[in-house]
Amino acid sequence: MYAEERQQAIADLVRSSGRASVAELALEFAVTTETVRRDLSALAAARVVRRVHGGAVLTPVPTVVESGLDERDLTRAGEKERIARAATHLLPDSGGSVVLDAGSTTSRLAALLTRDARLTVFTHGVPVASRVAVLPHVQLHLLPGRVRTPTQAAVGAETVRSIGRLRVDVAFLGANGISVDHGFSTPDADEAAVKAALVRAARHVVVLADSTKLGRDATVSFAGLAQVDTLVTDADAPDSLVSALRAHGVAVILT
Known part of the structure; x- marks a missing residue:
């Protein structure tokens, strides 16, 4: 599985359950915890998930800021x-x-x-x-x-x-x-x-x-x-x- 495919699968999993731990994701995708952390960092940078200690949670729906x-x-x-x-x-x-x-x-x-x-x-x-x-x-x-x-x-x-x-x-x-x-x-x-x-x-x-x-x-x-x-x-x-x-x-x- 390519990194992009794995990251998409991780994003889908977090969306469905609301959260996921590094250990769970490493086991699910048969990769190292370091690989999972890199994937989560990439997803967090894209504002798809939010990093928390030991894993990631769903990014909340953005609150609208008023413009002119x-x-x-x-x-x-x-x-x-x-x-x-x-x-x-x-x-x-x-x-x-x-x-x-x-x-x-x-x-x-x-x-x-x-x-x-x-x-x-x-x-x-x-x-x-x-x-x-x-x-x-x-x-x-x-x-x-x-x-x-x-x-x-x-x-x-x-x-x-x-x-x-x-x-x-x-x-x-x-x-x-x-x-x-x-x-x-x-x-x-x-x-x-x-x-x-x-x-x-x-x-x-x-x-x-x-x-x-x-x-x-x-x-x-x-x-x-x-x-x-x-x-x-x-x-x-x-x-x-x-x-x-x-x-x-x-x-x-x-x-």
Whole structure:
């Protein structure tokens, strides 16, 4: 067995059991403990496993670190554009109401609204509002609050109270992390409170997120799987997680 094959087998074993000792691995693969330690060092350098005394354990799911809106807008731009275009088919009929979360993909959705769109739009995202404000037939409501610089989103108690008085047809939200155990999550507690309020305010909840967000956890969960009706993501989404989401009742649209 080549070193690469053995290392892949070791990684699979650690993933399945959560941990493995050097002695167990040496016996399993009929190699010396020194060889196992070299293999574990290589896997740890690739962040596949984490070295501990006497062996290795599974690397925890990475926690998402928040980045600025401009940086996020440039990341996977093509995928986000396709996701936004697919989301236009989930808009309510003329005369309906939507709330658009702050974010790079929801901002792209706002840019795709046609000039003859007849909708009532609520948003707490400054870039989203600026794109919708030029549409003559859209009734725009900009939600109040303190604007956070990284996301250019209004947050705080005033924002949450304003959303609490709403009932809209569809909410379109972004997410920084999506997993079965932690649900839909974001790094900032104030943003999470606003997103949770948006979820409660809508008859139909749609999350727009590219596949890099799947299988990751951000610090604060704002919705469980049962609270989201539809996820729109790209075709690189892992099959296992897509199946798990669908099993929990989330309709997944792949673009």
